[in-house]
Every structure is written in structure tokens, then in C-alpha cells.
Amino acid sequence: MPMKILLLGNTGQVGWELNRTLLTLGDLTALDYPELDMVDANSIRAVVREAQPDIIVNATAYTNVDGAESERELAMAINGSGPGILAEEAKKRGAALIHYSTDYVFDGTKGSPYTEEDQPNPLNAYGETKLAGERAIQGVGGAYLIFRTSWVYSNRRPCFVTNVLQWAQDTDTLRVVDDQISTPTWCRTLAQATAQVLAQGRADPLGWLAQKRGLYHLTDGGSCSRFEWAQDIIKNSSFAGKITFEPAKSADFPTPVVRPLRSVLDFSKAEKEFGLRVAGWKYAMRLI
Numbered sequence: 001m002p003m004k005i006l007l008l009g010n011t012g013q014v015g016w017e018l019n020r021t022l023l024t025l026g027d028l029t030a031l032d033y034p035e036l037d038m039v040d041a042n043s044i045r046a047v048v049r050e051a052q053p054d055i056i057v058n059a060t061a062y063t064n065v066d067g068a069e070s071e072r073e074l075a076m077a078i079n080g081s082g083p084g085i086l087a088e089e090a091k092k093r094g095a096a097l098i099h100y101s102t103d104y105v106f107d108g109t110k111g112s113p114y115t116e117e118d119q120p121n122p123l124n125a126y127g128e129t130k131l132a133g134e135r136a137i138q139g140v141g142g143a144y145l146i147f148r149t150s151w152v153y154s155n156r157r158p159c160f161v162t163n164v165l166q167w168a169q170d171t172d173t174l175r176v177v178d179d180q181i182s183t184p185t186w187c188r189t190l191a192q193a194t195a196q197v198l199a200q201g202r203a204d205p206l207g208w209l210a211q212k213r214g215l216y217h218l219t220d221g222g223s224c225s226r227f228e229w230a231q232d233i234i235k236n237s238s239f240a241g242k243i244t245f246e247p248a249k250s251a252d253f254p255t256p257v258v259r260p261l262r263s264v265l266d267f268s269k270a271e272k273e274f275g276l277r278v279a280g281w282k283y284a285m286r287l288i
Helices: 013-021 041-051 072-093 125-140 160-170 187-200 205-211 226-235 268-274 281-285
Strands: 003-008 026-031 055-058 096-102 143-149 173-177 214-217 244-248
Touching (some): 003 041, 013 026, 013 187, 055 072, 072 143, 096 125, 096 187, 125 143, 143 187, 143 205, 160 173, 173 226, 187 268, 226 281
Parallel strands (some): 003 026, 003 055, 055 096, 143 214, 173 244
16 A cells, blocks of 8 residues: 655645655645645644545745744744644554754854754744744654754745845845855755655655654755855856845844844754755755
8 A cells, every 4th residue: 555645735835846756655645725724723633634644744834934023823823833733633643744844943153053952042933933833743742753944945936046036136236144154955855855764664654754753954965154145046047247246244134033143954863864965055056
């Protein structure tokens, strides 16, 4: 019997890539709003019970970092409470749950890459809600993997990459902060790594994921500032040679949100446990 996979959030950046990579691994059911409403506990439970999956892959998220400050209740429902309900339903059914979190659970003051053992200290509502989701899943237990990642991008949905290209259409000088440092991570990297992990345990997916249960960091390789990232985006676009860059500081762009300045994640645990290998962030940028 092929394993039954329930993918939630299949129209988002990561979910769209997961929808492609997971198709070959089993019987895939892929849903998003309005078929699934992550603010409605009854909707979440009904979707899982109807699908009767062996694996739940949750790619849903409230990702508007600024908006979460004023929509904290909505963000908490989607990022915090919803994943806990999924974990409950997975445990009741004897299924496994894969979930994605963020580097924004950290305050960025460590000065070196964060490991899974480092204590979170989110600076904003978005980070708080994502941390709540992690802890809700961990509190339920069962078979689960939580993948923390950073600076996720694609060319399909609004993100830093699409924003930079839009800015370049409107001006020939870009001022970009050089004091925020992390790792740009292509959504396809996350999808392919997830598929690779599931493929390793295809003979006994629940037993495999129960054995590997836990929290892992998963990003592309290396790190950079947003300033360096913006330069690379333009270098590989039709705007190459036409844009002047000016470095700036986060304080020069007041926003409702405080963002961590250095939130690079240590990827070595996932490398060791799953044998995963990822490209450097610059190489991944060439592929989008």
C-alpha cells in the first residue's frame, strides 16, 4: 500500500514545490483555503479525518511579519494553535506530522549560527506565533519533524526576491540593509529535502519518523546580509549593471516589527541524521 500523504497549504511558496515533489512518494491529497481553514479547529479536524493520512505535511503559515503585530490573534491561530491541532489528530490516527518554522524564533544576538539546542527568544509577534506552533507540536508528542528555515523565497509569490526586482523597476538606486544576516533558502530546497527524508523511510514511514522525531534546522548553505542578497538578485537579472546600491541600517527603515539582526541557522544536525546535502545559497539562486 502506498503511503497516504496529506499536504496542507499547497498553493503557498513551499507548498507549491511540495505538491510537485511529494507526488511520486505516495497517494497525495493537497488542500488549501477554503477547503481548509486553519483558524477553525473543526475544519482542521474534519480535513484530517476525511483524508486518513499516514503523513501530514503542513506548509500553511501566516507569513506577513509586519501584519502579525496587528493581527496577532489570526497569526496565532494559523501558526500556533493550528499546528497543535494537527499534531493531536496525527497522534490519534497514528500518523506523522511534518511542519515548518522560522529563524525568527531567535533574537539574533548570539553572534554565531543557532543550533536546535539554543534557547528561542522571538522579538516579534510572528516569531512568537511560530514558536507557539513548535511547542504545541512538541507538547502533543507523537511522530513529528519540525524544520526551522530562514529567508524563504521563490519567484512565484511575493518575497524579498520579487520585491527587489520590483524596486529595480522603479528606481536606479537601491538602499538595502546590511545589518540583517541569515541564509536565503529556496522553497524547492525545502521541498526536495522533505521528499528525501520521506523516501528514506518509505518502508515504514511512521516508524522512521518516530525514530527521527524532533526539531531540525534546514536551510541552503552559507549566509549573507540582505544587502549582499539584493546585489546577487540584481546581478542575475535583466537589471544587471543598471542599479546602484547603497548600504543602510535597519534603523533607517522604521517598521512595526523588530527583526533579528543575525539569525543564521546551523544545519549540521539534519546533515548528520538524514544525510542531506544542500547547495550554497548563491548556487540555488541561479536555479530559480
